Amino acid sequence: MKALQLFLLAVLTVVATGLETSQGRANDSKEGLGIVxxxxxxxxxxxxxxxxxxxxxxxxxxxxxxxxxxxxxxxxxxxxxxxxxxxxxxxxxxxxxxxxxxxxxxxxxxxxxxxxxxxxxxxxxxxxxxxxxTPPAGQDWSPSLAIFGDMGNENAQSLGRLQQDTERGMYDAIIHVGDFAYDMDTSNAAVGDAYMRQIESVAAYVPYMVCPGNHEEKYNFSNYRARFNMPGDTDSLWYSFNLGPVHFVSFSTEVYYFLGYGFKLLTKQFEWLEQDLAEANLPENRAKRPWIVTYGHRPMYCSDEKEYDCNKQLETYIRQGLPMLKWFGLEDLFYKHGVDVEIFAHEHFYTRLWPIYDFKVYNGSAEAPYTNPKAPIQIITGSAGCKEEREPFSKDLPEWNAYHSNDYGYTRLKAHNGTHLYFEQVSDDKDGQIVDSFWVIKDSHGSYPEVQ
Structure with missing residues (x-):
């Protein structure tokens, strides 16, 4: 008798499972009806x-x-x-x-x-x-951040280590400098969903601050605009926020390259950047919050040979402005308003540059190049890991290349106070080893001197 009861229970379970599966498929086709x-x-x-x-x-x-x-x-x-x-x-x-x-x-x-x-x-x-x-109040504390770009849901090499860091409470914020998932729109946005589920293990525990990259372009950046809610009212394309002694400025390099979506975004962003940086650079604001750090996806300078727009002959649109016209270039604007550090990605490697302006190196001194530098310091950190893998460096590296690494990894920033910033590069290939580190030390902040 007991065997018969078990047999009947098994049959009923199979039937119920079949009905449930059929109902689930029906719900799928009717968009959003099942509890799941x-x-x-x-x-x-x-x-x-x-x-x-x-x-x-x-x-x-x-x-x-x-x-x-x-x-x-x-x-x-x-x-x-x-x-x-x-x-x-x-x-x-x-x-x-x-x-x-x-x-x-x-x-x-x-x-x-x-x-x-x-x-x-x-x-x-x-x-x-x-x-x-939540962060402490005011500016007299030392925020810590992880910073990287170019991480996909395939070959997300750095994600496990970033998860561990987050669980240990190491960061006050995460900055992702463009290019997510590879790509968010792929497979009718299923790849974007998969990536956002993966990054939840980090981004549900610490503010995840982002900017758009070229891989977000499809359908006028619709996946990026829909999924993120950054400060301000510009669909997360550009914004700024203050964290401790640092004023962070996020902007879109892509408004220079996808003009088919309209010229207005480029002009609006440039006007906003002028206003935001001018305000941040006022003496009273630099006294309270001395550091200005910007981040955008495509770099002004790079050390590989593949980039069609990243050499001295062709120039970069964001550095010099639109071709021929030279309108809306950012290098002069950032120099004018005393930006201390500029962070980029796009190239799938890590590069630290000497302080640079117009292809010339402006070190603080031969012994201490990052102490009171005479131009902004640029970092390229695009090696978090994606299906496009790594990129090679040029055989003949430019003179402004201070350090480079092809290892998968990410950058850490700690703003100790108004005079000292500390950066280090984590290598995931080398099991979390720090492969580069340096201090930026400034006794005073403000506009750089005019170059003759």
């Missing part, structure tokens, strides 16, 4: 318009019609604060027109230097409990 479609995924954080505001963003497959974050210092014991936000329907530009719903909730006026635990979702599906720590 409401489960949050791709959770990531960003700073809001000030450091005590944190924006939580995630995706669902179906329209849950509710976007909510519950948070507390101790999620299990403390009363939960409930904050509701907004959601938007995003339809990928591919043939399948895959749909997802991107949710955003801003947690405002959080206590500084405080760890919070949170979940996001709605009554029909919640994320796991994540946590994050």
């Amino acid at each position: 479609h409401y489960q949050p995924e791709q959770v990531h954080l960003a700073f809001g318009d000030n450091l005590q505001d944190i924006v939580v963003t995630w995706s669902t497959r179906g329209p849950s019609n509710s976007s909510q974050v519950n948070y507390a210092r101790n999620y299990a014991k403390d009363p939960l604060t409930v904050v509701k936000g907004t959601w938007k329907r995003f339809v990928d530009g591919g043939k399948k027109a895959r749909t997802q719903y991107v949710h955003s909730v801003e947690l405002k006026d959080l206590q500084p230097d405080t760890r919070y635990e949170y979940t996001c979702g709605s009554e029909v599906g919640w994320s796991p409990v994540f946590n994050f720590k």
Whole structure:
């Protein structure tokens, strides 16, 4: 009798599973009907318009019609604060027109230097409990960041080590300098989804600040614009934020290269950059927040032979401006307003440059080139790992190339105070070994002297 009961139970289980699978397929075809479609995924954080505001963003497959974050210092014991936000329907530009719903909730006026635990979702599906720590107030503290570009969901060589670093609480923010997933739109945006699920193990715990690269271009950067919520109101294409003694400026190099989407973005960004840098460079602001660090995807200078626009003969559009006209060049603008460090990616390697302006080296001195340098310092950090793999250096390296490495890895920055920045390059190939490190030391900050 017992054997017969077990047999009948097994038959019923198979039938029920078949019905459930059929129902799931039907739900798939009807976009967003099954509970599973409401489960949050791709959770990531960003700073809001000030450091005590944190924006939580995630995706669902179906329209849950509710976007909510519950948070507390101790999620299990403390009363939960409930904050509701907004959601938007995003339809990928591919043939399948895959749909997802991107949710955003801003947690405002959080206590500084405080760890919070949170979940996001709605009554029909919640994320796991994540946590994050808000930065201290003011500028008199020492933020630490991980910085990299060009990481895909295939061959994401540095991701495991970045996850470990994040779990150890090493960073106050992560900066990704363009080129995600390879590419977010690939396979009707399924590759973008896969990448965002992968990076959740980092980005759900620490603000993940981004800028667009050339691999985000498809459908007028629609995947990038939909998935990220950076400060300001420019679809995350350009913005700035303050962290400790540093004013960070993010911008799009791609507005120089994809003019088919319109000339207006280029002019608007340049006007914004002029205003933002001029304000940051005011004596009263540099007294409070001395360092200005910019980041954008394509470099002004590079040490390989493949780039069609990265040599002295052809120039780079972002350095000199648009071809022939030489309008909207950034090297002069950054020099004029005393930018201290410029961070780029795009090339799949790491390069540290000597202080440079107009192809000339302006070291502080022969003994201490980065002490009171007379021009901005540029770093290229595009070796986090992607399916396009590494890129070779030129056989004859230019004189402004101070150090280079083909190892997979990423850059760390620690802003100790208003006079000292510390950089180091982590090699994933060498099991986390630091293959390059240097200090930038400045007794004063401001515009560089005019070059005759």
